């Protein structure tokens with residue numbers, strides 16, 4: 001089997017615009033650590049297809065590359081990293097209230 | 100300033116109602132995202148990296164105190180208590196909820212504002228010289244023309260689905276402060292041999308992936324021909340523009356592929372065809388609009404206190420020398436409020452600051468404000484006798500940074516901190532550069548310098564026309580910053596030259612520092628600006644500073 005980079009299904013919440021992730025139970029979470037890390041291409045395609053039916057919840061679902069870390073999925077690319085936190089000029093978005 | 104006529108009010112209210120209904124239908128599932136997306140974009144609503152973003156038009160950058168207060172209130176009620184002013188004289192709210200957008204638009208309509216055509220493939224917010232109506236060098240106020248164009252282009256049935264977005268800028272001064280040469284249509288007021296004002300029309304300017312300086316298609320266009328001529332340009336573009344390829348769809352590519360001579364011929368032919376349809380009603384409308392832009396009732400006052408405080412107070416003097424420009428009315432001045440306090444986000448103002456600005460406009464500025472494409476706020480009409488009190492009030496609100504036109508007065512687009520299209524961040528790069536040169540206490544010594552940063556090739560931060568431009572890219576999954584040198588946004592517009600390989604996020608500030616140190620060593624005298632020095636010497640010594648021999652391997 002060829003190498004497959006693990007993925008999560010992500011997009012933005014329809015009402016808030018906030019970044020959300022698909023969990024194992026097919027619900028949506030604001031927290032990447034609760035996202036399902038998908039390690040199989042067929043499952044990735046199935047999960048994305050499911051997300052695309054959730055148009056009342058999510059806008060623009062796509063698969064984002066992740067790596068497995070002990071605490072959960074970890075972004076491979078800095079863009080996905082920013083999406084887990086929020087902007088760097090103000091403590092707004094997901095990082096709001098943290099620390 | 101121009102106030103909405105009953106027609107405008109009705110039009111904007113209707114649009115709010117229509118779009119609110121579309122939002123409701125998206126939420127209840129009657130509209131898919133594919134159906135909703137073009138509708139929300141038409142109304143200025145984007146989905147960004149972390150949230151929705153609402154882009155509100157500030158036509159030709161003109162606002163009054165009441166409008167500024169309303170923006171402050173909106174930012175507190177529905178957003179995070181601040182707004183971001185953009186290079187297109189718009190304001191963006193970065194955190195609205197979809198469910199609040201209808202209410203925001205309704206609140207905007209209360210103060211004669213809207214978000215219509217701030218996105219989409221249509222004629223966007225018409226921008227103008229931010230010193231319009233006040234500048235000493237001005238032939239005439241260009242804003243009546245800008246307002247005429249706004250009215251004509253809003254919901255124009257022929258031009259709602261252009262091949263791509265279309266930007267028009269207009270200036271009434273020979274000194275181009277509106278970057279007209281980087282617009283799809285640039286209108287620069289000129290006078291003919293008889294002294295009658297008209298417009299030099301350039302077409303096909305634009306930054307982005309393929310930066311181009313606009314080419315003049317008409318040396319002198321009489322004002323009464325302006326609307327049919329602009330319509331002719333759009334009409335030709337609408338037919339020729341490449342709809343098959345988004346990257347080739349702007350009129351600059353049409354111009355390039357068709358040739359300036361042939362495109363000019365087609366525009367003139369179309370103009371002759373449609374000119375008779377303009378029976379003069381547009382000129383009646385223009386006359387009425389022009390009245391709305393009558394200059395304020397200027398006052399006279401004693402200047403001795405101003406002169407004394409200017410001599411006595413160093414901070415005030417520095418601010419006046421840097422942020423205050425010549426006004427056409429004796430005794431008056433144009434005061435620029437910097438939204439670039441070193442370390443702050445360029446173009447951001449808090450709700451509290453917006454209120455202070457509104458109050459200052461009402462108290463000292465004939466209730467007029469302008470937003471500049473350089474992301475600052477301008478009080479265009481301040482009597483010199485009021486400058487000291489104005490400065491005191493601004494200081495108290497953290498709005499008296501004396502850095503207009505200096506290295507920390509950086510244009511920076513939102514970049515990857517907000518923008519879904521970004522390839523790298525731009526805001527923190529701007530913050531770090533401003534802080535570094537502030538720490539070195541060098542910025543006044545460096546003198547006039549335009550540093551502009553974009554977070555992707557779309558060039559919203561105008562990096563191509565910065566004396567120093569920085570473009571943030573994604574190189575193999577790492578932020579990388581490319582430097583361009585020698586760009587110029589004025590009437591002598593030029594696209595900067597790429598200096599060489601890019602720098603990492605950690606390397607970019609030191610690289611800019613080396614560049615500036617080289618300039619300070621190379622300039623013949625203090626009055627030789629960075630740009631002049633670069634033009635005299637060419638790129639070589641600056642490249643040497645950016646890529647010193649012993650670092651070569653590192654930089655490549």
Ligand code: SF4
Nearest residue numbers: 512518521554555559
């Ligand atoms: S230049 Fe790119 S990153 Fe910056 S605002 Fe424009 S599209 Fe976004």
